[in-house]
Amino acid sequence: MATVKLFANLRKLAGTKELSITGTTVRAVVNELAERSSEVGSVILENGNLRPHFIVTLNGRNILDLDTAVTEQDTIAIFPPLAGG
Amino acid sequence: MSGWSGRILDIDLSIQTYRTYPLDMEMARLFIGGRGLGARLLWDMVGPEVDPLSPENVLIFANGPLTGTGYQTSNRFSVSTKSPLTGTVLDANSGGFWGMQFKKAGYDVLIVRGRARQPVWIEIKNDAISFHDASELWGMRVFALTEKLGQNNNKRNVLCIGPAGENLSRIASIMNDRERALARGGTGAVMGSKNLKAIVIEGKDRPAIDDPGQFKFLLYETRKLLAANPLTSQAFPEFGTVVLMNIMNNIGALATRNHQQTQFEGAEAISGEELTEKYLVKNSACWACPIACTRVTKTDKVEGEGPEFESTWAFGAQCGIDDLPAIIEANSLCNDLGLDTISAGSTIACAMELSEKGYMDSDLRFGRADQLASTVEAMAYRRDIGSDLADGSLRLGAKYGHPELSMSAKGMEMPAYDPRGMQGQGLLYATSNRGGCHMRGNMVGLEVLGLPMMIDRFQVQGKSSYVVLHQNVSAAIDSLVVCKFTNLGVADEYFARVLSAVTGIKYATGDMVKAGERIWNLEKLYNLREGFGRKDDTLPPRLLNEAPTEGPSQGWVVQLEPMLKEYYRGRGWDENGVPTAKKLAELELTNLSEQVIAAK
Numbered sequence: 001m002a003t004v005k006l007f008a009n010l011r012k013l014a015g016t017k018e019l020s021i022t023g024t025t026v027r028a029v030v031n032e033l034a035e036r037s038s039e040v041g042s043v044i045l046e047n048g049n050l051r052p053h054f055i056v057t058l059n060g061r062n063i064l065d066l067d068t069a070v071t072e073q074d075t076i077a078i079f080p081p082l083a084g085g
Numbered sequence: 086m087s088g089w090s091g092r093i094l095d096i097d098l099s100i101q102t103y104r105t106y107p108l109d110m111e112m113a114r115l116f117i118g119g120r121g122l123g124a125r126l127l128w129d130m131v132g133p134e135v136d137p138l139s140p141e142n143v144l145i146f147a148n149g150p151l152t153g154t155g156y157q158t159s160n161r162f163s164v165s166t167k168s169p170l171t172g173t174v175l176d177a178n179s180g181g182f183w184g185m186q187f188k189k190a191g192y193d194v195l196i197v198r199g200r201a202r203q204p205v206w207i208e209i210k211n212d213a214i215s216f217h218d219a220s221e222l223w224g225m226r227v228f229a230l231t232e233k234l235g236q237n238n239n240k241r242n243v244l245c246i247g248p249a250g251e252n253l254s255r256i257a258s259i260m261n262d263r264e265r266a267l268a269r270g271g272t273g274a275v276m277g278s279k280n281l282k283a284i285v286i287e288g289k290d291r292p293a294i295d296d297p298g299q300f301k302f303l304l305y306e307t308r309k310l311l312a313a314n315p316l317t318s319q320a321f322p323e324f325g326t327v328v329l330m331n332i333m334n335n336i337g338a339l340a341t342r343n344h345q346q347t348q349f350e351g352a353e354a355i356s357g358e359e360l361t362e363k364y365l366v367k368n369s370a371c372w373a374c375p376i377a378c379t380r381v382t383k384t385d386k387v388e389g390e391g392p393e394f395e396s397t398w399a400f401g402a403q404c405g406i407d408d409l410p411a412i413i414e415a416n417s418l419c420n421d422l423g424l425d426t427i428s429a430g431s432t433i434a435c436a437m438e439l440s441e442k443g444y445m446d447s448d449l450r451f452g453r454a455d456q457l458a459s460t461v462e463a464m465a466y467r468r469d470i471g472s473d474l475a476d477g478s479l480r481l482g483a484k485y486g487h488p489e490l491s492m493s494a495k496g497m498e499m500p501a502y503d504p505r506g507m508q509g510q511g512l513l514y515a516t517s518n519r520g521g522c523h524m525r526g527n528m529v530g531l532e533v534l535g536l537p538m539m540i541d542r543f544q545v546q547g548k549s550s551y552v553v554l555h556q557n558v559s560a561a562i563d564s565l566v567v568c569k570f571t572n573l574g575v576a577d578e579y580f581a582r583v584l585s586a587v588t589g590i591k592y593a594t595g596d597m598v599k600a601g602e603r604i605w606n607l608e609k610l611y612n613l614r615e616g617f618g619r620k621d622d623t624l625p626p627r628l629l630n631e632a633p634t635e636g637p638s639q640g641w642v643v644q645l646e647p648m649l650k651e652y653y654r655g656r657g658w659d660e661n662g663v664p665t666a667k668k669l670a671e672l673e674l675t676n677l678s679e680q681v682i683a684a685k
Contacts, residue, residue, distance in 0.1 A: 083320055
């Protein structure tokens, strides 16, 4: 199972910082996350796609294609819209 | 006269007198205000022959045509001077309340020149200017002094230096409204060199607005845009700027232990989430700001504003320290002593590496949270080891034979973003006119956060065009003057419309960005006149030659050379980074460039 790390307000919505989720693509993992937590799902997804400015990384590299393949050793991080300086 | 007050207050401390005279309105049209106007005035007043800490250097405080109007975040102002840290052109800008009060006093610009024989402080109440003996205030820290001089956010505002500025630390800041800072480049040392402890302002006149109806409509629209934007309405108020800690660490672009690594195992412990959960007291805001990104925090020892992301990083990951209370206390101490947190933290990190490698005889070590507060104190007072650290990491490294261990560009310590994982950020640091800085454009939006879109952070080709645009826009925003965070919810176009409504001069978006380009080129000319050249548009050797051995940025160094060539071409400069005659004519800067040629 891939490790999914959540940040900022997503932690409060999911009630955890980290989950283990099975899935062969980033999309499958994100959909499973939305199944487990409808509150997180409604915040991050819109019509099956990520809402604008949500950031997903796979092992620290930004993911633009949700159909990117995932292995059990991978870590997916999901961030809500962020800014700072 | 609308927007601008149309007046300059010019104080000579050597003879404790002042005069006022009209602002050159053609100059104002071209350079707007704040940073742009400050750079243009500095050009005429401070040449290559001037030592930054001599009486001949000047402090140019400048607000902008939007300052004090009540437009969202129109609280900011800047100070321009020749930097004692870098020797380059310098401006630093700050929020809070002082800038608004400065505008209400009826001036666009306050020039302070000369050097007082004894410590003084200045009081400005519109046309009543008075000089007061500051002998008994000399030595006071910022928080106590601010209170003593009667800080009252909306009525009377205090700007001052702490002990670090008095002791001419080249990384000393000027503080305003207690915990706001004109932080970078050693502004506080210039003020200290003039024996000037504080400037207190009370103003009574709101600036005139040319088209109040249109202005009111734009206020309404901006309020709606900021409220609808998830960044300005939720991300900033909820987690503040420190929320960047985890994502920068996640992608392997969080400079760690003096840039020896790009990920910090203790990032979670110093993150925005941790700060919010354990130490947040409340949010606070600058004047006329609906975003309210400021975090008031509390530990067993201190309560106050901050720390922001960069300060948390500088005393945290950069020093290998994961003790958040110690970081909060070091930040508070810097504010009270008047020290730039980024430079202070990164200089301590440089000393830690020098010491660990045996180049410097000290017990400073990465991870030693217990050493932070005492080292910061020592720096501000130039005590013991602090005397070596008080002038920044480049002078420290040079003293111990290893200037390459200073993580600085043009001598100014770089902020948190490790450019080996953000190629565009590397080009930004290398070409920044005031040195290693993230406020002269910032590629974190495009390269990491997808704002307004995501581009490949490792891509080299084509990156310079984004950098140029960001630099020009940031110069324009710094001259209006408003907070750059507003720009996350409000497009550049709005600023041009507001500027037009306030001043009565029609600025299209392109005109405003062109003004930013003009300001950038003027700053570049200033640095060329000072003797800076292509060799100075660079980065520490570590970032160019040493690739991270693990993490998402593994194997990457900054590919500076191809980006720099492309950047110079894109700016209309020659292969040595000198603006061409054609470019300068386009920007109405031809007459200034002749002085650069004459100087050579």
